[in-house]
Amino acid sequence: MNTQEYIDSGVLELYAAGGLTPPEREEVERMAQQYPEVHTALDECLQTMEAYALTHAKPPRPELEDQILRKLYPAPTAPEVPQAPNGKVLPFTSSAPSLQKEKENTRWWQMAAAVLLLISAAANVYLYSSLRNTRSELVSARQSTRLYALQVNQLEHKSLQTENLLGVLRNPQTLAVQLKGVPQHPDAQATVFWNQETKEVYMDPARLPAAPQGKQYQLWALAQGKPVDAGLVRATERALVQMKAVEEAQAFAVTLEPEGGSVNPTLEEMYVMGTHSGK
């Protein structure tokens, strides 16, 4: 059995993402049990899907916790019915005043007990609500920690990309082309970085107005007067974006196009344009 071929087939990923029928799942589980390398690869897929699931995490309403936990705890056993208190036997000899005194005494104790009970009840309410707050804070803190861990990875990934970009910009072969706003959009501005050697193109769209819903900016390279699609800028991108490689261009222009881009530029929706002096 060639396990590498099996791992490469993508069936483990389908398993992790939940795309297999029960018999297919069983087959994967059998393979994982039999071959340690399949087991390892499968576990990695499953952990990745766990992390993917976590990116959707959202704490439920805090009130839900008690409601759900109450369903899970075994029902508490009914408290025993307290026996009726035995009557106190008072000796006949006890004189009326002392009985009166005892009554007063009892009343005093009763009042004191009632006050204490009230104080304790109030304290309970207060402590309980602060406990609940602490609990829900703790829940969010825990979830955040996990999410932060994921975010750190993402930042690492981003910084690696930034380093790569810096390399591109520092390269003496890279040509910076300033694209200036057309008369309808005087404030718009963008910069295209074009590596003359590798033909790679990066664009800084930061000073283009935010694209409206359903629209996207599209970069065009103008070669011999003809526009050539140089790629789309996603609405969320605000930093340097890698565009399509461009073989030849005398100028670059950016137009606003329907989402997904167009085959030919919509000239009325041109925002910025710039020519380069060449090297």
Next chain:
Amino acid sequence: MNISSEEELVARLRGQDQRAITLLYRNYSAALYGVILRIVKQEEVAEDVLQESFVKIWSAFPSYDEQKGRLFTWMLNISRNLAIDKIRSKQYRVSSRTQPMENTVTSHMVSSDGIKPDHIGLQEMTDRLNPDQKVIIDLMYFNGFTQSEVAEELNIPLGTVKTRARMAIKFLSKLIK
């Protein structure tokens, strides 16, 4: 999620330790709720499914076998299956067909308070996933499609479904490591 704590939790749950259930809830409720909400799209329904999930997790716990898989994966599967059953039930069919897959939950996250800043970053992270690949993972994970149903829905060969699923998870695992 670190494994040793998962192991410890499993041991305590085996021993019917009541505090362990609370811990289980606090550790995993947000993760499970998020996935459920992504599937059923309505908070009220998601809360019901979360409750059903914990009841099932607790009642089925004796049958959980850590040799076969991690606790979190096992719990995710229970919650996903319950949520997917819910959207497949009659009253859901009509409305879910007309609903776009993506928007509901994303807009929801932005409006929710709590751990909002993280979501934006993480959303971006998964946004980097190639949309052709992402849709395959999402159809399977959040809509319960099988590989052949995905192939049919997207009108692509089965082999392509496999390759894209593999590429997507490879890409995600690099981001996560």
